[in-house]
Amino acid sequence: MSDGGADDKIEIVKGFIAPVRLRYTVNAGRASSRFLRGLTEGRILGQRCPVCHKVNVPPRGACPTCGVPTEEDVQLGEVGTVTTFCIININFDAKARELPYAAASIVLDGADTTLFHLIQEVPVAKVRMGMRVRAVWAAERGPSLESIDHFKPAGEPDAPYDSYKDHL
Numbered sequence: 001m002s003d004g005g006a007d008d009k010i011e012i013v014k015g016f017i018a019p020v021r022l023r024y025t026v027n028a029g030r031a032s033s034r035f036l037r038g039l040t041e042g043r044i045l046g047q048r049c050p051v052c053h054k055v056n057v058p059p060r061g062a063c064p065t066c067g068v069p070t071e072e073d074v075q076l077g078e079v080g081t082v083t084t085f086c087i088i089n090i091n092f093d094a095k096a097r098e099l100p101y102a103a104a105s106i107v108l109d110g111a112d113t114t115l116f117h118l119i120q121e122v123p124v125a126k127v128r129m130g131m132r133v134r135a136v137w138a139a140e141r142g143p144s145l146e147s148i149d150h151f152k153p154a155g156e157p158d159a160p161y162d163s164y165k166d167h168l
């Protein structure tokens with residue numbers, strides 16, 4: 001019988017399965033609704049802050065920096081720059097992609113915040129910071145970021161670090 005002393009062999013817990021689910025419904029609100037309708041139409045919309053003039057995408061109806069309402073819609077281009085990225089080696093949803101694949105934070109031209117999306121049509125070992133990428137629209141669009149199937153290399157020279165260092 002153990003006396004609880006320091007010599008006891010302790011088995012370290014490294015993981016456990018917790019079958020917890022949260023079901024909830026999100027009301028998109030005006031700004032997100034315009035953004036989602038834009039995706040249905042093949043357009044990526046941001047909103048410009050009237051105080052700091054930064055363009056936030058996806059728009060939330062208020063500037064996250066200044067806390068003021070944003071009303072001015074800005075249509076963004078489909079090309080942007082990879083700021084950071086990661087390589088995924090484990091599939092975690094039903095829409096399996098061929099492993100490994102890359103997901104990246106992308107600052108679209110004209111935007112000041114980043115979108116997180118898939119990078120395809122390039123070996124993961126070639127994905128890099130500063131890479132210029134272009135949105136590839138899904139065959140069927142709807143009010144969802146899944147209207148953009150993925151981003152692919154835009155075939156442009158890499159953006160210089162100084163051009164995106166403030167978006168990391």
Ligand SMILES: [Zn+2]
Nearest residue numbers: 049052063066
């Ligand atoms: Zn602002």
